[in-house]
Amino acid sequence: MNNYTRNIEKQNEELLEKLAANEAELVESRKKLMAPHKLMCEWIESDPELMWGWHCNIAMRIKDNAELSHQHVNEIAASLMHMLFEVNVTKLPHFKTLMKECAKQNALAKPKKVSSKRK
Secondary structure, three states: OOHHHHHHHHHHHHHHHHHHHHHHHHHHHHHHHHHHHHHHHHHHHHOHHHHHHHHHHHHHHHHHHOOOOHHHHHHHHHHHHHHHHOOOHHHOHHHHHHHHHHHHHHHHHOOOOOOOOOO
């Protein structure tokens, strides 16, 4: 093996070492970036009242800016809570009660069918 080949191989080894070090740094950086998000998700998950408060704030912000029913707004807010914080708001008693109330209101709001038969 000549000097040129040895130098190329040595440079390749050095580059591979640097790449491995950079990859390890990248993994650590990602962990540091995700740590606050993970803490927030755990915090919200651990406190049902806090989870419900966040859900309600999101739902009302949507309701204030969209012509949607309370049921749809709360379903959207629950979906956002799941996507953003990895929590399941739909398991909360508050949510279940709210959905029952929405179903009752929807049933009352539906117009009754008028018979079109003529005598």
